[in-house]
Amino acid sequence: MEDYFEEQVFNGVNFTEQRLDKGEYNLCRFVNCSFSGVDLSYLVFSECVFENCDLSNARMNSSSWKEVQFNECKLLGLIFSDCNPFLIAMNFRGCQLNFSSFYQLNLKGSKFEQCSLHEVDFTETNLTGASFYQSDLSGAIFENTILEKSDFRSAQNYALDPELNKLKKAKFSMPEVVGLLHKLDIHIS
Incomplete structure (x- = not known):
């Protein structure tokens, strides 16, 4: 059974050291978090905001990104084409997306x-x-x-x-x- 998280704020969490629970994240905020190289496969993010986070080289197989906002994030080398394309909607402000697809x-x-x-x-x-x-x-x-x-x-x-x-x-x-x-x-x- 997968977990469901709603309207939670994750501040300063290093998910390269602390496991990110599998499940669905709805209306959550991630601030100053590190996901660099983390496996985000099959996770669902709906109406979430990522601020000043590092998701570089994260694995995104079949992950869902619905109405997600990225602000001042480092998103280097991400293969967004591996994500679940259903209802995908993302916006980016002040982000580094170099070498992504x-x-x-x-x-x-x-x-x-x-x-x-x-x-x-x-x-x-x-x-x-x-x-x-x-x-x-x-x-x-x-x-x-x-x-x-x-x-x-x-x-x-x-x-x-x-x-x-x-x-x-x-x-x-x-x-x-x-x-x-x-x-x-x-x-x-």
């Missing part, structure tokens, strides 16, 4: 605000209406990605191939919009 996930309307998204894999991800407010997308991979109505106006260092991605009504601004011409290997001055 969102391959084939449906993340409509997700917000990536002031995030570091270096080398993140968004291949075949549905990011319709997503926002990349002041985020750094150096080396991020967009291939067969749905980016319709997405907002890149204040994003930096992205390179998108308009022929390989759906960009209808996506928003861009100068000078970063030249990232759409990256594949042409031309210089604009």
Whole structure:
């Protein structure tokens, strides 16, 4: 039998040393916690908030993330594509997501605000209406990605191939919009 936790606050817990109980976490807050390398497989997080937590290299097989907010978290090398895709909904503010993968996930309307998204894999991800407010997308991979109505106006260092991605009504601004011409290997001055 799995445990059920509701409206609990976990503050400063090092889950690399203390076991995280298997079960469902609803409306919980995790503050200054370490999950680095921890196995989060099959856990359910619904309407939870993670603040200043380190989840780098955590295992996420079939874990569920429903309406979860990550603030100022370190989320390096996470394979979000291993998560349960049913009702997945996540938003990120001030997070480091470098080397993570969102391959084939449906993340409509997700917000990536002031995030570091270096080398993140968004291949075949549905990011319709997503926002990349002041985020750094150096080396991020967009291939067969749905980016319709997405907002890149204040994003930096992205390179998108308009022929390989759906960009209808996506928003861009100068000078970063030249990232759409990256594949042409031309210089604009």
